[in-house]
Amino acid sequence: MPEMTNLEVRDYLEGGGHTAIVPVGSTEDHGDHGPLWTDVYIPLEIAKRVAPELEAIVGPPIPFGIAHDHRGAHGLIHLRMDTFMDLVRDVCLSLADVGFTRIVLLNGHYCNSHALEFSVARFHDELPQGTRVYPFPYWAGLRPEEAEQYLSGSAGIHANVGETSIVLAINEELCDMQRVRDFTPDLPELRTSPLALLDPLFLATPGSFWSLLEAGGGVWGKPSESTAEKGEQFREWCSRAVVNFVRDLEDVHDRLEDRYLRTRKPRSVDRR
Secondary structure, eight states: OTTSOHHHHHHHHHTTOOEEEEEEOOBOOBTTTBOTTHHHHHHHHHHHHHHHHHTEEEOOOBOOBOOGGGBTBTTOBBOOHHHHHHHHHHHHHHHHHHTOOEEEEEEOSTTHHHHHHHHHHHHGGGSOTTOEEEEEETTTTOOHHHHHHHSBTTTEEESOHHHHHHHHHHOGGGOOGGGOOOBOOOOOOOSSOGGGGIIIIIITSTTHHHHHHGGGTTOEEOGGGOOHHHHHHHHHHHHHHHHHHHHHHHHHHHHHHHHHHTTOOOOOOOOO
16 A cells, blocks of 8 residues: 555445555564564555455554563663554555455564553544454464464564564575574473463563563564474464454354344544
């Protein structure tokens, strides 16, 4: 969309198109080797991959997100919760006002997920009738065996082999692999799991994630195992998962639409 003209967008909408995919990411540390826009580049690339199959336009990315847990990292730019949710609202309502009836908020940064969902719920009644907004991370539809290799307790959860490999597949010059180093944080013996700590600890405590990973430059995993070939495989898995997830969301919404439209409030005209 940023490379299109106004007339081209109008022609798309008047020709029956209705879907915009908006990549949502974060500007933050991804090890000494990875670009600050890792969480932007990946959903943007996957959006471009799936757009033809979904007959969609790729909207401009939202490059800033909920990343207060990374506070302390030098490359960090993060938004307050209200700012982020209002930004998402304004982007979606702008797209809806010009005629997009399907808006996919394709998230690339874990900590954005809940905020995106709550933001959409908050402005839901302001959308024109028939407009749907789908907020989800690009990895949500991965098969369990794929997720285990890409983003998991064993594969790592940040600047790991999965994320680094996809960035290498996008453009190898974006990563400085001479500076790559593996790191797993030193945690006490847990009765649960590291993943169980993500929301109640890291999301609730500014600076906590960076404090845990600072010694490893923000890495949780083994990015040294990354290759562009692995990245292409991961990229294919994620692209297929996004297409399947959008289609599943459509089917379920079709089944539910008559029911929740009966409880819908009249559309607000407040644009603050």
